Amino acid sequence: MAGPLLDRRDAVEGLLRDRGDLLVVSGLGSATYDCAAVDDDPRNFYLWGAMGGTAAVALGLALAQPSRPVLALTGDGDMLMGMGTLATIGASSPQNLSVVVLDNEVYGETGAQPTATAHGVDLVSVARGCGMEAVEDIRDMNAVGTLAGRMQRCEGPLFANIKIDTREYPRVLPARDGAYLRSRFREAVLGTSP
Amino acid sequence: MSDTVLRTDAAEFGWPDALYDVLVRQHVRQVAYVPDAGHSRLIERCADNPDMVSTVLTTEEEGVALLAGAWLGGDRGVLLMQSSGVGNCINMFTLIENCRLPLVTLVTMRGEWGEFNPWQAQMGQATPDILTRMGIQVHCVDEPGDAAPTLDAAIRQSYDGMLPSAVLLSQRLIGRKAFNEEG
Numbered sequence: 419m420a421g422p423l424l425d426r427r428d429a430v431e432g433l434l435r436d437r438g439d440l441l442v443v444s445g446l447g448s449a450t451y452d453c454a455a456v457d458d459d460p461r462n463f464y465l466w467g468a469m470g471g472t473a474a475v476a477l478g479l480a481l482a483q484p485s486r487p488v489l490a491l492t493g494d495g496d497m498l499m500g501m502g503t504l505a506t507i508g509a510s511s512p513q514n515l516s517v518v519v520l521d522n523e524v525y526g527e528t529g530a531q532p533t534a535t536a537h538g539v540d541l542v543s544v545a546r547g548c549g550m551e552a553v554e555d556i557r558d559m560n561a562v563g564t565l566a567g568r569m570q571r572c573e574g575p576l577f578a579n580i581k582i583d584t585r586e587y588p589r590v591l592p593a594r595d596g597a598y599l600r601s602r603f604r605e606a607v608l609g610t611s612p
Numbered sequence: 613m614s615d616t617v618l619r620t621d622a623a624e625f626g627w628p629d630a631l632y633d634v635l636v637r638q639h640v641r642q643v644a645y646v647p648d649a650g651h652s653r654l655i656e657r658c659a660d661n662p663d664m665v666s667t668v669l670t671t672e673e674e675g676v677a678l679l680a681g682a683w684l685g686g687d688r689g690v691l692l693m694q695s696s697g698v699g700n701c702i703n704m705f706t707l708i709e710n711c712r713l714p715l716v717t718l719v720t721m722r723g724e725w726g727e728f729n730p731w732q733a734q735m736g737q738a739t740p741d742i743l744t745r746m747g748i749q750v751h752c753v754d755e756p757g758d759a760a761p762t763l764d765a766a767i768r769q770s771y772d773g774m775l776p777s778a779v780l781l782s783q784r785l786i787g788r789k790a791f792n793e794e795g
Contacts, residue, residue: 443681463684468707471677475707478678481642481665482685502670506678510667596711600684608686 422557423583426520430456432562433489433518437461438570441479441607445472445492447527449520453491454592460606466594470499473517477507480515483607487514487569494521494535494579501544507575508549516569516576517545522584530584545577553578627785628653630760631718635690638767640716641665642682642689644675650720650786651692672697673704676715680707683714688771691717695739695780696732705746708776715748715776716766725783740780748776754784 430452434440442462444450449472450464463479465472476490497519507515523536535541546552551574553565565578593599604610631654635643643658644667645651659666665687669675672693679689693701698719708715722729723736740750749769751762759781766777 441685463681467710468677468704471673471680471704471707474674474677475681475684477667478642478644478681478683478687478689479685480681481667481678482682482687500674500677503674505670506667506674596707600711600713603684604686607684 423581424556424559424562425585426452426522426582427455427587428559429520429556429562429580429582430491432559433491433566433569434459435566436570439486440570441483441486441488443472443476443479443488443490445469445490445496447493447496448522449492449496450592451587451589452520455587455590458592460602462592463603464592464594464599466596469496470503472496473500473503473507476515476517477503477510477512480512481510484512484514487516487572488512489569490515490517492517492519493526494519494523494533494541495525497541498534498539501541504545504548504550504577508545511549511575513574514572515574516565516578517550518565518569518577519579520582521579522582524584526584526586541579542577545579550575550577552576556580627756627759629657631763632657634760634763634767635664636661638764638771639688640690640767641687642667642679643692644669644678644689645692646670646672646675646694646697648692648694648720650694650781651718654718655692672700675717676701676704676707679715680711680713688714688767689716690767691715693717693719695719695721695723696735698739698742698778699735702742702746705748709747712774713776714770714774715778716763716770717748717778718763719778719780720786721780721783723783727783736783743778748778750778750780752780752782754782756785759785 472492480488675691722732
């Protein structure tokens with residue numbers, strides 16, 4: 419791909435800085451580690467499995483909480499597995515939902531095997547075809563900041579693909595007990611947990 | 613219950629409307645579905661309710677994830693699908709036990725009770741075992757009068773008792789799908 423590649427932690431920092439009421443669902447692997455490293459907030463719901471489900475979890479959350487911005491932050495492998503969800507989101511069209519893919523064109527957890535995006539598959543075109551508000555390639559931190567602003571203003575459903583380098587950071591592993599994560603999320607968001 | 617051809621007259625038996633009434637009474641707000649003929653009346657009723665959010669899925673596993681997010685945001689939901697869709701959900705079902713989430717799904721059964729299409733048989737036969745293995749309690753409904761009370765119990769035990777539940781609407785209840793030369 420042409421153009422400079424962004425640093426994944428810088429990009430996530432740019433999205434989560436001044437997060438306000440933002441609710442985040444992160445996809446398994448590096449997206450979850452990035453969120454935990456940048457801002458381990460109880461309003462992050464970290465997935466450690468359920469591959470392909472990040473955008474769908476975020477969609478259900480966005481429909482339940484229409485007045486708050488909701489971000490699905492995930493990698494290209496997870497997004498490719500759940501690509502049909504872009505159609506579901508386009509048809510449902512919640513303005514408060516943003517899907518942001520950190521695209522390093524490899525399956526980072528399993529030995530850096532190339533994903534379909536390494537072979538020219540363009541997720542932005544897919545999202546546009548599904549009726550989402552597709553943001554053109556994000557190539558610098560100014561564009562990340564603009565994206566964060568649109569996300570906060572709920573100008574969606576937004577889709578953005580950020581081409582990132584394959585640099586591997588030390589993993590920052592958040593809690594992986596799902597029952598704990600869901601209780602702390604609900605307590606922070608709803609003030610309640612069964 | 614002697615009639616085993618396709619029942620396009622489910623409304624006459626009243627059970628789809630009774631299921632809808634349970635959803636309303638139990639404050640179910642999000643309805644996610646991959647369509648099935650047996651769910652058509654219920655899908656219509658839910659779509660007509662401005663207080664409900666209906667989402668048509670591209671695959672059933674999306675519904676498991678979507679309803680997980682819905683509950684994280686404070687909404688109750690229900691997933692409508694056909695038994696063949698249960699197979700599509702298996703890995704996504706791990707969300708339920710790992711995160712101790714509620715789940716209510718209404719499954720219209722194929723592959724039983726006079727099934728015509730052999731391609732439906734295997735998933736239909738495997739559906740109760742798969743759900744049970746994934747930690748979801750199975751309730752079977754054969755009689756029209758049992759549909760609403762069973763759904764009511766499933767919602768209560770899922771959202772109050774944290775016992776994820778599937779209600780299987782049998783092909784005997786829904787009516788065997790009739791195929792003929794005319795389609």
